[in-house]
Amino acid sequence: MDWAFVISNAIVLACIYGTLAIGISITWSSLGLINLAYGFIFALAGYGAWLTAQYLVPLLPAFTVGPVVLLGGILTGVLGGLLVCAIAFIPIHDKPNFTVRGLIATLAISLVGTQSLMWWFGPRSKNLPEIFGTGKLKLFDIVFTADKIGNVLTSILILVVVLHWMRSSRRGLEIRAMMMNPHAASIVGIGVRRTGFYVMAITGGLAGLAAVLLSQTYYIAPFNGLTPMIKGVSIALCGGLGSVRGAVIAALLLGFNEALTSVTLGGQYVLITQFLLIIVILLIRPRGIAGILDKAREA
Amino acid sequence: MSARREVLNVKGLSAGYGPMRVIHDLDFIVHSGERVGLVGLNGHGKTTLFYAIAGLTGWQRGSIKLNGVEVGRTRSQGPGRYTHEVVHHGLALIPQGDEIFHGLTVEEHLDSGAFTAKAWRERAERKKRILAIFPPLVKLMAIPVGRLSGGERRMVSIGRGLMAEASLFLVDEPSLGLAPKIGKGVLDALMSVDLGDSAMVIAEQNVALLEGRVDRVIGMHVGKLKGEASAALMLNAKREVH
Numbered sequence: 001m002d003w004a005f006v007i008s009n010a011i012v013l014a015c016i017y018g019t020l021a022i023g024i025s026i027t028w029s030s031l032g033l034i035n036l037a038y039g040f041i042f043a044l045a046g047y048g049a050w051l052t053a054q055y056l057v058p059l060l061p062a063f064t065v066g067p068v069v070l071l072g073g074i075l076t077g078v079l080g081g082l083l084v085c086a087i088a089f090i091p092i093h094d095k096p097n098f099t100v101r102g103l104i105a106t107l108a109i110s111l112v113g114t115q116s117l118m119w120w121f122g123p124r125s126k127n128l129p130e131i132f133g134t135g136k137l138k139l140f141d142i143v144f145t146a147d148k149i150g151n152v153l154t155s156i157l158i159l160v161v162v163l164h165w166m167r168s169s170r171r172g173l174e175i176r177a178m179m180m181n182p183h184a185a186s187i188v189g190i191g192v193r194r195t196g197f198y199v200m201a202i203t204g205g206l207a208g209l210a211a212v213l214l215s216q217t218y219y220i221a222p223f224n225g226l227t228p229m230i231k232g233v234s235i236a237l238c239g240g241l242g243s244v245r246g247a248v249i250a251a252l253l254l255g256f257n258e259a260l261t262s263v264t265l266g267g268q269y270v271l272i273t274q275f276l277l278i279i280v281i282l283l284i285r286p287r288g289i290a291g292i293l294d295k296a297r298e299a
Numbered sequence: 300m301s302a303r304r305e306v307l308n309v310k311g312l313s314a315g316y317g318p319m320r321v322i323h324d325l326d327f328i329v330h331s332g333e334r335v336g337l338v339g340l341n342g343h344g345k346t347t348l349f350y351a352i353a354g355l356t357g358w359q360r361g362s363i364k365l366n367g368v369e370v371g372r373t374r375s376q377g378p379g380r381y382t383h384e385v386v387h388h389g390l391a392l393i394p395q396g397d398e399i400f401h402g403l404t405v406e407e408h409l410d411s412g413a414f415t416a417k418a419w420r421e422r423a424e425r426k427k428r429i430l431a432i433f434p435p436l437v438k439l440m441a442i443p444v445g446r447l448s449g450g451e452r453r454m455v456s457i458g459r460g461l462m463a464e465a466s467l468f469l470v471d472e473p474s475l476g477l478a479p480k481i482g483k484g485v486l487d488a489l490m491s492v493d494l495g496d497s498a499m500v501i502a503e504q505n506v507a508l509l510e511g512r513v514d515r516v517i518g519m520h521v522g523k524l525k526g527e528a529s530a531a532l533m534l535n536a537k538r539e540v541h
Contacts (some may be wrong), residue, residue, distance in 0.1 A: 094377040170410075170419065177400050177411050184398030186379040187353065188459065189386030189414035 006259045012148050012217075014255030015155035019210045020232030021239065021247040022159065023203035029242030030179040030199050032099060033089055037106040038207055038232065039225030040113035041080035045208030046220035047117060048076020050126045057129070066131035070154070073212035074205045081204020082197060084109055089196050117222040125219040128212065147216040158209055162202060163244060171198055179242055231274070238278045240290025249289050253277070304331040305364070306467050306498040307352070312361035312371065314351035321347040323522040324361075329467065329498045334490070336509040337502040339519030345502040346395055348519070349469045353392045354381045365389060366466055387415060389497075391465035395472045397456040401445030405436055408444050408455050412462030422462070429458040432488045450481040457485065461492060468492075468499040474508055483508060 020038070027035045052072025057065050088105035092098055132150030166172035174195050178185040186192060211220075214228060235254055239246030254274055261273045282288065309327040313320060321344045329335055339345050350356045352363055354370070355378050363371030370385045386392075391412075400408060409429060413422040430437050433454040439447065444455055453473065460468060473489060474482030486508045489501065502519075503509055509516060518525040 094380050096376075173403075173407060173411055176403065176407075180400035180402050181398055183355075183379065184394070184400060186355070186382040187386070187392050187394055187398055188411050189383045189463070190411075191383040192379065 002263070006263050007256075008144060008148055009262075010252070010256040010259035012151050012255075013258050014251040015152050016210050016214050017228065017231050017235055017255060018248050018251030019155050019159060019206050019213075020228055021235035021251055022244055023206040023210075024229075024232045025236040025239065025241055025243065025247050026175070026179070027199060027203050028236070030175050030182075031089060031093070031196055032182070033093075033102040033106065034099070034233075035084065035106050035200075035203070036103060036229070037080075037084045037088065037109040037113065038203075039229030040110040040117075041077055041084065041204050041207040042211045042225035042228055043114060043117055043220070043222055044080045045073045045077035045204075045211040046128075046215055046224070047121060047126070048079075048208070049073030049128055049212045049215065050220050053129050065129055066133075066150075069128060069131050070209070070212050074208040077204040077206070077208020077211065078201045079204070080207070081200035081202070084204070085197050085200035089200065090193055093192065093196065114222050114225070121222065123222065125221040125224075127219055128215045130216065131212070132216065151213045151216060155209065155213060158206075162206070171195075175199055234274065234278050238281050238288055240285075240288030243288070243290030246288055246290030250281075253281075304366075304496070305329070306331050306333075306366060307500075308362075308364040309352070309371070310362040310364075312348075312351060312359065312363060314347055314356040314359035314361075316357035321356075321522050322351060322359075325522070325524055327517075327524060329500060331466070331496050331498055332494055333498045333515075334494065334513040335498070335500045336506075336513040336516040337500055337519055338504065338506050338509070338516060339502075340504070343519050344522040345519050346471055347522075349392060349394075349471050349500075349502065352385070352467075352469065353390060354385050355379050383414075386463070386465075389464070389466035391460045391463040391468045393457050393460035393468065393470045393473070395475060395502075397449075397452045399444045399452055399456055402443055404441050404443055405447075405455055406440040409458055409462050412459035413464075415464045418462060418464040425462050429461055432461070432491060433458055450477055450485070453477060453481075453485055454488075457489065466497040468494075468497065470499065470501045472502055472504065474503065474505055486512075 024035060024038055027033055049069050049072045053069050056072065057068060060068060084106060088102055088109055092101050092105065095101060130147060132146045136146065137144045137149060166175060174185070174190045175198060177188070177190060178192070178195055182192065210228065218224065231254070235250045236247055238254065239250035254277065257273055257277050258270050261270050305328055307327065307329040309325060312325045313322055315321045325348065337345055347356055351359045357378055358375045359371065360373045361371055362369060365385065365388050368388050370388055400411065403411065409426050410422055413419050413425055418425060435451065436454055436458065439451060444452060447455065457470070457473065460470070470489060473485050477485065490512050501509065501513065
């Protein structure tokens, strides 16, 4: 078996799914919203990047293609996040039973949204230009293609920037405070709705990033946000909702599992082994991997 | 004390949760520079009164003027929806039972209390002031609050409230659940805060801890304020409440 291939694939998948999982995890723990429209934001951002590549890129010099397409995807993701926030969070967040209502509202957005994408762009899948070029790098007898290296570096870079921002800035402090205790957050003067927009914009941007990166391997289609979202949700669960470090570790584990399964058993068994793995982890640690990392007592 | 100003003026306030009405047509005035003790048994509405001022109850009706600005409103749902606006008008609520962020460090916690723009700019200086009031926190600044003991958490929780640029401090049961000695230390710290132009209301069950140290004491009984006594008449006030 080609271990180098398995490991490099695992890391690429882990970066992309980890980005999605962190977005879902942050949304859930700070807003109490299970964002089922995340797959829709993902697909929307893919089309945003595609439109950028179609209409904006020909006007620009060649070396800007990568950053511009990436930026187009991320900004569309941000807009998608704000849209979902305005429709599914702001009107109902203080109504009784918000968790279920939010779940249904985001599911509705997801269904309506993906059908609209289908109606607007048609069912044919689209391709993005290769934003990281087509070069290859040979290291220790292993060939790394440019898109793999680009994927890993870009997602790590943007995640580090986002997480650093959450650690050091005032808005980040607000978001983290809301993740830990929303009631106390309102007592110290943090406006739930304004923070909601920040959170949804950031997580939407992360979805956009993941969409552009994944489209380097796959393609853009109205319904291709669903599988990444399911994987993102399961990684977020497995890592422990609300824990960024847990999500990163879970993403590595599940990425490795996915790459290994597709090499040994075949791609069609990926979801089976993945959910078996998640069930085992949650049986042992019901709070996910974060349960091991967390040193602070609850309440 | 400069000219006495009404920091808080509550008129005809009723509040509760769902079908339950906890506070009944209550009037309550707090002047600047004043320390007020609010005493009463469990379940008689002290916390609900504080929550109503902060807009955190299930529903409420009546007028609440904070520094002359109307912050009360009749509403039937959305607890906490307007709380951040009330906080911006100068309220610092130090809630019962330490509503803390268990994963934030002590320092981040104090930062989160400095919410208004002015307090945020001055937060280094303000933190120094809090640490002077609660010296044990100096060593703990980089530790997540979830790992602290009950007494230390209470200090953090009170410190967070005092970080705010507030004109009204509402302190809910500062000695609850603490060993008597630690509880007394926390109360001493609260008494040592220089209020300046602001005011402080302390809800407390242990009347002995307030004795002779607050400007007046008000008893609370089944959602109404009963009797008012200066600190000298403490014991009478206590009898009236029971």
